[in-house]
Amino acid sequence: MLFLRAQPRLQQPFKQYARRAYATAELSNGVKIAYDLHEPPKEAPQGNAPVVFLHGLFGSKKNNRSMSKVLARDLKRPVYAIDLRNHGDSSHHQRHDYTALAEDIEHFLGQEKMTDSTLIGHSMGAKTAMTVALRQRVPIASLISVDNAPIDAALKSDFAKYVRAMRRIEQAHVKRQADADAILAEYEDELPIRQFLLTNLYRAEDGTQKWRIPIKYLANALDNMADFPFKDPDEVRYAGPTLFVRGTKSHYVADEMLPTIGRFFPNFKLADVESGHWVISEEPEYFRKAVVEFLQEQE
Template sequence: MNIRSPVLLSFTKYFLRGNLASLKPSVLVLHGFLGSKSNWHTFCRVLHERTQRTFFALDLRNHGRSPHSAPHDYRSMTADVIAFIEQHRLNSVVLLGHSMGAKVSMGVALTLPTRIAALILIDNAPVCADVHESTCTSVRALFRVASAQPLSRRYAGEMLKNIVSDNSLRELLLSNLVRGSDGRLHSRLPLSLLIHSLPALGDFPFNGIFSGPTLLIRGRYSNYVSDAYLPDVYRVFPSASIVTLDGGHWIHVEQSEHVLSSVETFLQNN
């Protein structure tokens, strides 16, 4: 399958019925590599309640409950999200993405700017860069654990602990293990495809400028959006406001209330 054949993305919708529904643009939330829409459930529920906006949390291709399909690259993921917008007849949306999901959000905004009301990017920049070693380590660690087909999640966690020290990241990886009919844990992700696709995650195959309202939230101790990348951010997103919080790449987990407040304020003004 190629980028001319987008896949139908699995999603969860947070919304109010009837006259209570907000007329403001819906918000599409795009997770990062090895994540899923379920990781963003609390985030979406809280912001939906605070803003009354409709939220859609999406599983990108090869993640969560969405179909497995090659290639796994930004053009294909962007085409999937654009197809979702068209399928659901969303005339105007706000895109919110973390890491891989942030780059997909950028791609959609640069490809379909007239349908994007605003952009919220969490810890990624519009640049080509080497894939971070932690990303490579994470997917290979998950492959190793899944290949062992452990019987218990606890044992799987112990296996991961020897490779991945960060507890939040371990929990994210474990969320991708599901119990099969044989009683053992298996990966629900096409890990061989994702490992093969790692180089594409550092790519940024888009051109152009998105001049709409843009919020970029970065972790002070993350190197995904270093100061050296800020000229690139302002070149592609000239209206960008940048918020820097104490934390790393998983800033929405480490500083959840600060991120929620920053996003809520941005949505109130846009």
């Protein structure tokens, strides 16, 4: 196990952004998965291994758009930013647990004929990516988990609080996002987190603000999101290159969890980023550097 610490570095202005294409894949299990494909620069070699980017609870592919562009450029790889089921523009389904989420990604990788992809997941997306790796139903080249660990651990109480706020907003039939934000502010002080949650709103035909995500399904799934489908690291493990990126101000990957991580993922490295749980948005340059260095080592 090697410990990495991302160091600050002045980043050149972003240029030569990748082209983006929006698409929807109808999986053989009936679920429709929306995704953005961020293509590498035209001069990049063709056929480079793709990156598949999975967001967290209440998020969407939009959250990872800027980072996907940068990684496509820096790694010269195509980056697929996915909307997981019950999020963004993907299908709604009453079943929402890590096995179901992993099955969706397995179907997606199979249909797109990806056999050497890198999975990057944050929070819920991290446990989804870990589940895919440990199930070994489809081959992946490497794994990057962002601020989550392969253990059963209670979610922060904030998530249940957000559900209550969302229900209040829905019941209030607000017509302006500012009014929705005023209600949400009673539950969450941090403006960036409120803005993140409010990206799930859209204006319905009657002029009211509606949630794009199925609040009922996700509220019922909060316990599932705290769970992890594998309990015994002596029974299953993923030996491929693995990077765990954790926020040092977050509790989701505490030091006492590292031995368990090492048993499930014996070839893992650790990158500490001075941030909270929202590592990618709080410290994008630290995150970018840790990911790029890790993946370039695999080339």
